[in-house]
Amino acid sequence: MVPGTRLLILGKQGAGKGTQAVRLARHYAIPHISTGDMFRAAVRSGSEFGRKARKFMDAGELVPDDVVIGLVQERLRENDARYRGFILDGFPRTVLQAEALDDMLPDPGIELVLDLEVPTDIVLRRLASRRVCVECGTNYSLENPPTDPETCDVCGGKVVQREDDTVSAIRRRLELYEEQTAPLIAWYMKKDKLVTVDGVGHPDKVNERLIRAIDRRLRRGVEA
Ligand SMILES: [Zn+2]
Numbered sequence: 001m002v003p004g005t006r007l008l009i010l011g012k013q014g015a016g017k018g019t020q021a022v023r024l025a026r027h028y029a030i031p032h033i034s035t036g037d038m039f040r041a042a043v044r045s046g047s048e049f050g051r052k053a054r055k056f057m058d059a060g061e062l063v064p065d066d067v068v069i070g071l072v073q074e075r076l077r078e079n080d081a082r083y084r085g086f087i088l089d090g091f092p093r094t095v096l097q098a099e100a101l102d103d104m105l106p107d108p109g110i111e112l113v114l115d116l117e118v119p120t121d122i123v124l125r126r127l128a129s130r131r132v133c134v135e136c137g138t139n140y141s142l143e144n145p146p147t148d149p150e151t152c153d154v155c156g157g158k159v160v161q162r163e164d165d166t167v168s169a170i171r172r173r174l175e176l177y178e179e180q181t182a183p184l185i186a187w188y189m190k191k192d193k194l195v196t197v198d199g200v201g202h203p204d205k206v207n208e209r210l211i212r213a214i215d216r217r218l219r220r221g222v223e224a
Pocket of ligand 1: 133134135136137138152153154155156157
């Protein structure tokens, strides 16, 4: 692995993308840059982009491209990302954002895009089995329930299924993701930057597969 490696991870909700991104960041000693985390941090810090983003979020609207791009650019200018590289999670979501991203980076832009592939019926099952405590937010699942299925082990609060975790709502979100991401995947494939990794199985196994895929591809890049 060459220093300053710039990775991007894609995957539908429930594919384990966030977990794997954190583990890869630790393995390669690069920052994990999650736009979800960044949004929350920018809003907290009251930066210019944070204030702009908040206006849209408070109004219940999608944050527009130029604001998201501005936030990412701000983050990528920091020293850790400039010198060590990064693993980006949650951005870009569109080809327009991907083009803007390449413009922010020295050549060749993003070096490798990991597409964590998990079949829809598996993530659907995973997401539909999630349960959460309404009081303290502790997560459970049907496979890993609290002692009393409706009562939180931590605080005694009520444990429920989130309203947006019903099968039809999840299916809608997954369809939207496929629709939105298909052009992005095609775009990176054309640039020969995409590698698809099987995301089914124990997180340790999936992590090994990802590391093997990254090392193989980036070593090839160095020897070429
Ligand atoms: Zn609780």
